[in-house]
Amino acid sequence: DVKVTQSSRYLVKRTGEKVFLECVQDMDHENMFWYRQDPGLGLRLIYFSYDVKMKEKGDIPEGYSVSREKKERFSLILESASTNQTSMYLCASSSGANNSPLHFGNGTRLTVT
């Protein structure tokens, strides 16, 4: 079974802090993703990566950056956290097959005060 692990389930940070959200997958998947989930808006893609050191912007990349130094790890960075970044953050991974689903972690609920 694919396991995607997010380092924190709940996180509370102050406005202006630099925040790191970590994600690790154990299935040697090429593709990794960061989504944010807000009520009424569904899941929106922030960034994705299809290889080590490769990254692509998703639909809402502003205020975020990512790092993928190793295949199994994909980090989301909030350079200067703001209250409008309070949200649920979901990491996912998948193989390159067209019919392969995304496998999600359990999510990190971030609150910025």
Added chain:
Amino acid sequence: AQKITQTQPGMFVQEKEAVTLDCTYDTSDQSYGLFWYKQPSSGEMIFLIYQGSYDEQNATEGRYSLNFQKARKSANLVISASQLGDSAMYFCAMRKIQTGANNLFFGTGTRLTVIP
């Protein structure tokens, strides 16, 4: 850009009855894939079922089936014999088949409540 529409914010169904959750999509691509996910209150995203745009048969997985109508661009999820454990958020998603990363575009979800 791809767009996924789920018009039902909330649905109720009696236990043991069948329920259909609606999903329509908008794309000019010929090759794409459609997915349904379940998100219980615990927050995990559980993959349910997949349909490829060139698949002639509707996908089925146990009590889940996907009513795929390509001309109408709809991919409704049918849950038969509803159980209390089916109460959850359900998300429809689409993937554009292309080289590179294969991200999914999600709808806004439907909250299903199963009534005993």
